[in-house]
Amino acid sequence: MPHLEQLAELTGHEDRVWCATWHPTKPILATCSGDKTVRIWQATNAQDPSKWQCTNVLEGGHKRTIRSVAWSPDGRQLATGSFDATTGIWERDEDESGDYECVATLEGHENETKSIAWSKSGALLATCSRDKSVWIWEVEEDNDFECLSVLQEHTQDVKMVAWHPTEELLASASYDDTIKIWKDDDDDWYCSDTLQGHESTVWAIDFAPSGDEIVSASADQTLKIWKRFPPGNPLGIVTPRRGEPVWKCVATVVGQHDRCIYSVSWSKAHGLIASAGADNTIRLFETIEAKPEAVGRLTAEQQRAMNEPGVLVETVAVAEVKEAHGTSDINSVAWYPSETHGDWLASGGDDGSVRIWRLVQ
Amino acid sequence: MAFSGALTLSDLNDFISPSQACIKPIEVSKTSETQGAIKVDNSGSYYEVSQDGSETKLETATISLNDCLACSGCITSAESVLVTLQSQEELYSILKQNKIAIETNDLSTHRTVVVSISPQTRASFAAKYQQTPLQVARKLTWFFKSLGVHSVFDTSFSRDLALLETGREFVERYRKAIAKGVLKPPNMNGTAASSSEAAAAATSGGMEVDTPKPRKRIIRRGAAATNDEPAVTVETESAMPMLASACPGWICYAEKTHGYMLPYISETKSPQQIMGSMVKNHFGSQLGLNPDQIYHVCVMPCYDKKLEASRSDFYSDLYQTRDVDCVITSTEVEKMFGEQGQTDMSVFGEVDLDLGYNSVIKDPNTGADQVLIGASGNASGGFLEYVMQYAAREIFGIDGVDVDKAVGVEVKTVRNSDFREVTLEVPGSGEVLLKFAAAYGFRNIQNLVRKVKTGKSPYHFVEVMACPSGCINGGGQLKPLGDNFVAVPLKGWIAQVDGQYRNGVLARKPEENPVLEQLYREWLGGVDTLKAREQLRTGYHAVEQNLVNPLAVKW
Numbered sequence: 061m062p063h064l065e066q067l068a069e070l071t072g073h074e075d076r077v078w079c080a081t082w083h084p085t086k087p088i089l090a091t092c093s094g095d096k097t098v099r100i101w102q103a104t105n106a107q108d109p110s111k112w113q114c115t116n117v118l119e120g121g122h123k124r125t126i127r128s129v130a131w132s133p134d135g136r137q138l139a140t141g142s143f144d145a146t147t148g149i150w151e152r153d154e155d156e157s158g159d160y161e162c163v164a165t166l167e168g169h170e171n172e173t174k175s176i177a178w179s180k181s182g183a184l185l186a187t188c189s190r191d192k193s194v195w196i197w198e199v200e201e202d203n204d205f206e207c208l209s210v211l212q213e214h215t216q217d218v219k220m221v222a223w224h225p226t227e228e229l230l231a232s233a234s235y236d237d238t239i240k241i242w243k244d245d246d247d248d249w250y251c252s253d254t255l256q257g258h259e260s261t262v263w264a265i266d267f268a269p270s271g272d273e274i275v276s277a278s279a280d281q282t283l284k285i286w287k288r289f290p291p292g293n294p295l296g297i298v299t300p301r302r303g304e305p306v307w308k309c310v311a312t313v314v315g316q317h318d319r320c321i322y323s324v325s326w327s328k329a330h331g332l333i334a335s336a337g338a339d340n341t342i343r344l345f346e347t348i349e350a351k352p353e354a355v356g357r358l359t360a361e362q363q364r365a366m367n368e369p370g371v372l373v374e375t376v377a378v379a380e381v382k383e384a385h386g387t388s389d390i391n392s393v394a395w396y397p398s399e400t401h402g403d404w405l406a407s408g409g410d411d412g413s414v415r416i417w418r419l420v421q
Numbered sequence: 422m423a424f425s426g427a428l429t430l431s432d433l434n435d436f437i438s439p440s441q442a443c444i445k446p447i448e449v450s451k452t453s454e455t456q457g458a459i460k461v462d463n464s465g466s467y468y469e470v471s472q473d474g475s476e477t478k479l480e481t482a483t484i485s486l487n488d489c490l491a492c493s494g495c496i497t498s499a500e501s502v503l504v505t506l507q508s509q510e511e512l513y514s515i516l517k518q519n520k521i522a523i524e525t526n527d528l529s530t531h532r533t534v535v536v537s538i539s540p541q542t543r544a545s546f547a548a549k550y551q552q553t554p555l556q557v558a559r560k561l562t563w564f565f566k567s568l569g570v571h572s573v574f575d576t577s578f579s580r581d582l583a584l585l586e587t588g589r590e591f592v593e594r595y596r597k598a599i600a601k602g603v604l605k606p607p608n609m610n611g612t613a614a615s616s617s618e619a620a621a622a623a624t625s626g627g628m629e630v631d632t633p634k635p636r637k638r639i640i641r642r643g644a645a646a647t648n649d650e651p652a653v654t655v656e657t658e659s660a661m662p663m664l665a666s667a668c669p670g671w672i673c674y675a676e677k678t679h680g681y682m683l684p685y686i687s688e689t690k691s692p693q694q695i696m697g698s699m700v701k702n703h704f705g706s707q708l709g710l711n712p713d714q715i716y717h718v719c720v721m722p723c724y725d726k727k728l729e730a731s732r733s734d735f736y737s738d739l740y741q742t743r744d745v746d747c748v749i750t751s752t753e754v755e756k757m758f759g760e761q762g763q764t765d766m767s768v769f770g771e772v773d774l775d776l777g778y779n780s781v782i783k784d785p786n787t788g789a790d791q792v793l794i795g796a797s798g799n800a801s802g803g804f805l806e807y808v809m810q811y812a813a814r815e816i817f818g819i820d821g822v823d824v825d826k827a828v829g830v831e832v833k834t835v836r837n838s839d840f841r842e843v844t845l846e847v848p849g850s851g852e853v854l855l856k857f858a859a860a861y862g863f864r865n866i867q868n869l870v871r872k873v874k875t876g877k878s879p880y881h882f883v884e885v886m887a888c889p890s891g892c893i894n895g896g897g898q899l900k901p902l903g904d905n906f907v908a909v910p911l912k913g914w915i916a917q918v919d920g921q922y923r924n925g926v927l928a929r930k931p932e933e934n935p936v937l938e939q940l941y942r943e944w945l946g947g948v949d950t951l952k953a954r955e956q957l958r959t960g961y962h963a964v965e966q967n968l969v970n971p972l973a974v975k976w
Contacts, residue, residue: 168867170678204877206836207867247837248864248889 062421063379064342064405067110070101070414072117077408079128079392084135087396088115089406091414092126098140098150100160101414109404112416121148121162128175128220133182137163141173147187149203164203168195168210175220179228184208186230188218194232194242196249209249211242219263225271225328233262239276239286241307252301255286257309263337266326273373274307275333277321283313283335285347285373296364311350311373316343327395329402332378332419336390342407342417344379381417385409507727507747509757515716516569532716533708536565537574537696537778540795540922541722542751545898547921548914550766555793555925558781559771561720561754564763566772572704574778576719577795579696580803581780581931582940583667584796586689586957587804588811589948590663591882595816597659604661604881607854609817609847657684662858662873662880665804667691669729670887671866672961679870680963688958692802693719693726694735697744698956699778701737703944713742721748722895725887734959750897780934782927797825797928800919801891805843805859805884807931812882813845817854839889840865842880857882862889890915893922 075094082089087109089101098118104111122142130139138160140148149164170191177186185197185205194211216235223230230242230249239255239262260279267274274286289297290305299306319338326333333345350357350371358370384390388410396404403419457471459479467479515532522531538561546557562573598604666672666687675682690698696719701712719726729735730745737743749757758764774781774791784792798806806824813819813829822829824843831844839861845854858880860869866885872878888894894915901914931937945953 167871204875205871207864207871208837210863210867 061379062344062419064344064381064417065420066381067404067416067418068112070099070112070114070416071412072099072114073097073412073414075125076388076410076412077391077414078126080394080406080408080414081129081131082394082396082404082406083131084133084397086135087401087404089414089416090129090131090138091406091408092129092140093408093412094125095412096122096124096126096142098126098129098138098160099414109401109416109418116152116158116160118150118160118162121150121165122146124172127173130176130178132178133180139176139178139185141176141187143172145169145171145173145189147173147176147185149205151203164205166197166205168207169193174218177221177223177230179223179230180226181228184223184228186221186223186232188221188232190217192216192218192234194218194221194230194240196230196242208244211240211249211251213240213251213254214238219261220265222265222267222274225267225269227271229271231265231267231274233265233276235261237262237278239265239274239307252304253307255307255309257284257312258282261320263320263322264324266324266333268326269328269331273310275324275326277324277335277337279320281314281317281319281321283316283321283324283333283345283375284309285311285375287369287372289369295360295369297369298367308369310369311347311371311375312356313345313375316377317341322390323392323394325393325395325405327402328397329395329399330419332395333375334393334395334405336384336393336407338389340383340385340387340390342381342384342390342393342405343377344419345375346378347373347375350374379419384415384417385411385413507730507749509749509753509760511747512568512716512718512749519569532714533572533710534570534716534718535572535574535700535704536570536718536720537576537579537693537700538720539693539722539892540575540577540580540926541800541892541895541898541918542720542754544800544893544918544922544924545722545751546755546766547924548918549899549902552766553925554921555791556771558774558793559791560766560769562774563770563772564758564761567770568761570718572775572777574696574700574775575780575793576692576696577780578778578934578936579699580692581796581934581937582695582699582957583689583692583802584804584807584931585811585937586695587665587687588808588815590687590689590958591808591812592815594659594661594663595812595881598661601656601659603659607847608850608852609854655681655684657688660684662878663687663882664869665882665884665886666959667802667804668725668886668888668892670723670725671885673725673728674866674887676961677964682870682873683961683963685873686961688960690957690959691729693721693729693748694744694959695957696778697730697735699940699944701742701744702956703940704777711740712737712744713740715742716746717744718747718749719745720751720754722751722892722898723888724750724896726750726897732959750895751899752897755899780929784927792927793925794927794929796931797923799859799884799891800893800922801859801861801884801886805841805857805882808882809843809845809855809857812855817845819845819854837865840868855881857884859884859886859891861886861891863887890919893919 073093073095077091077093080089080091087103090098092098099114100116101112102115103109104113122144124143126140126142128141138150147166148162150160151163152160169189172190173187175188183199185199186194188194192214195207196209197205198208200206214234214236218232218234220233221230228244232240237258237260240251241253242249243252258278258280262276262278264277265274272288276284286307287310288305288307291299291303297306297308317337317339321335321337324333324335334342336342350373354371354374356371363369384407390407390409392408394406396402405417407415457469460468460470468476469479470476515534519531522528543554543557547554565573599606662685664685664687666689697717700717701715705712705715727748730743730748735744780793780795781791782794783790796803796807809824810822813822824830824832833842835842841859843857846852847854856879860866860883869883886892941948945956
């Protein structure tokens with residue numbers, strides 16, 4: 061059976077760790093914390109992945125907790141979203157000190173910024189906040205940013221934003237228990253779909269490697285997998301908006317986590333899903349096509365009658381690490397984004413520590 | 422009801438319904454000194470039962486709009502207060518009071534009721550009920566008069582004054598900005614200045630400007646390391662860009678969240694509030710009435726206008742009255758039709774428009790009795806168009822600029838349909854003389870705020886409106902017929918209303934309004950007098966940020 065073994069425990073943050081994010085191409089990890097700093101961690105020895113050091117501490121940019129951190133796709137910049145309502149853009153001075161400097165601050169949210177995400181091309185940045193809005197910014201020359209859209213359709217705190225792995229398509233997860241899909245129509249962005257099904261806050265979302273599925277993690281202690289059905293799909297799922305695909309739930313993971321699930325990561329390297337939350341456990345799932353006898357599987361007739369695909373995917377629990385951060389909540393899990401170290405998983409928790417795990421098949 | 426997006430974004434989590442969760446203590450007068458019991462009946466009303474058994478209904482403690490605003494708190498609570506304070510119900514009760522005053526022959530409580538209708542409202546009814554704007558004006562006049570309203574006016578009349586005054590204010594500011602070195606004078610003859618000089622000339626007050634000298638690779642834009650507020654003190658009299666002041670959604674948002682933007686905002690009152698000054702002061706004095714003997718209602722495309730009317734700046738302590746007593750929206754007027762059993766607008770009577778503050782003339786071509794006339798320009802009031810034309814003439818002696826027809830200026834849509842740039846150049850040289858913009862909707866306001874804050878705004882004047890598509894798409898405008906929204910796409914509907922805005926309305930420059938000269942002379946004692954300032958200009962106040970009400974916080 062596959063399992064996770066701990067490679068390293070990184071200490072230094074002086075408060076809970078909220079988010080851990082891998083550099084898009086290098087074995088570098090950025091983490092942020094209630095201590096208002098971001099720490100950059102790098103493996104010291106390519107042969108020995110258990111040796112890590114903190115190379116940079118980004119401080120002074122935010123007045124309150126840094127809730128999330130995201131690398132630009134080219135790895136040149138870092139964005140930080142903070143409870144002080146601002147988003148910071150950081151750049152490393154490659155020529156001289158090697159330090160990260162805050163080169164821009166994006167203002168506009170009324171209160172706590174909860175999450176930030178760069179689009180795949182790096183041309184767009186999305187932010188979301190407790191003020192219930194999602195903002196889309198365009199990255200311009202000379203570290204300038206233009207606000208393209210302010211989307212105010214969520215009825216509660218927006219917890220997370222995530223971009224599609226290839227398309228300019230944004231998903232947002234909210235305390236209003238829904239996920240919304242946002243698209244651009246030349247002049248402005250609009251909500252093209254609202255995914256309803258969770259019975260409590262949706263804390264986290266991640267796209268499948270193909271971008272055709274989304275996994276969501278909720279305070280209702282379930283994970284759900286949502287699949288995109290384009291117009292004219294073979295199952296005959298109705299697409300109400302002309303020319304627009306519709307997203308439907310095709311799997312629900314119940315009875316695994318027994319507290320809120322705060323974070324979920326869908327590996328782009330090997331397709332395993334990692335999730336973690338308030339039950340102090342990291343769990344790994346594999347997705348396979350549902351067997352004909354699977355619970356919730358519908359016949360073609362039922363699918364048409366209910367306009368629902370039913371269960372199409374089975375999720376198989378393949379590994380778990382109990383008390384991965386002792387008795388502390390786990391706030392973030394993140395798979396390494398590419399094949400090079402696709403077996404690495406980073407986690408951050410309320411104990412202030414960051415841990416790096418390796419998937420052993 | 423829906424305020425503009427800019428307002429609803431502010432302090433969202435402060436939402437508390439008055440008298441339910443608001444913890445602001447208010448004074449309630451005691452009804453009796455004796456001890457008694459309190460009884461609640463089935464309807465939830467409270468009664469005080471005295472020892473002799475008699476019951477007195479107790480008054481519910483209510484929180485007024487002023488309580489809410491003084492709390493620097495939440496627009497969302499203010500919203501429900503407004504419903505009771507500024508609504509057609511208030512108008513009905515004033516009209517009823519007038520009736521009683523006449524019946525009882527007690528004229529001390531009688532008030533002259535004036536209704537001023539916005540041209541955007543006219544356009545909204547015209548599009549929905551397939552009438553011409555003139556028909557709408559005549560029918561609304563008929564409707565209001567049948568209810569007992571005394572005079573019905575048109576705010577495109579007071580808008581002429583607002584435009585003139587905005588143009589004047591801009592020229593004053595521009596000249597001061599040049600004199601004080603905030604702006605560099607443009608090179609009127611000869612070749613275009615180098616691009617860096619042009620940039621320097623275009624940016625505002627002494628803020629950092631990119632120069633061609635070698636610079637560090639890392640460029641900072643409003644980074645957190647710098648102070649939150651620009652270091653340079655910006656003075657209103659020379660602040661560039663000057664930002665239009667007619668949109669109360671934008672004003673409220675700036676006051677609540679961007680205090681440093683306030684010096685840039687034009688001090689000229691909006692057309693609604695200038696109408697308020699005119700009706701309560703000029704019209705009143707002509708009729709021998711004090712301001713409090715007139716009840717003035719404005720019909721507007723927008724709920725935010727209710728907040729504007731409630732500002733303390735527009736309240737007379739002496740007479741304890743507001744310049745505009747009540748604002749009702751287009752939608753609320755439509756609701757009044759139903760309440761009066763007059764749902765079919767096509768069968769409404771038509772009456773001639775009142776002389777006075779109306780923009781109506783005898784048609785010079787057909788000789789028809791009344792045609793509408795008004796300033797040209799976009800359906801949000803045409804501030805950009807007028808100020809450009811006025812400033813080109815006053816400052817640079819360039820006549821004949823027409824933004825609508827792109828004559829003499831370059832008009833460009835930038836990034837999205839709600840952001841337009843209009844540039845006046847020295848013919849042939851490319852030297853920019855004036856660069857104006859229209860920025861509508863919340864996203865474009867954000868970009869403007871950001872540009873001004875980081876010293877990157879190349880503009881001299883910006884027409885700012887909180888709603889996408891501007892006032893024609895205000896939150897108080899009529900919805901297209903039928904419950905099924907999908908049937909009429911929003912963009913097509915806005916285009917229809919926009920088309921009606923100009924339908925049959927002759928264009929006239931504000932300065933050609935023959936009554937204005939008389940108003941300046943007789944009422945204001947001339948241009949630039951203390952009285953003109955008092956009646957036509959206003960000021961803005963940053964709202965101190967309170968700690969968020971801890972009871973209302975939702976995580």
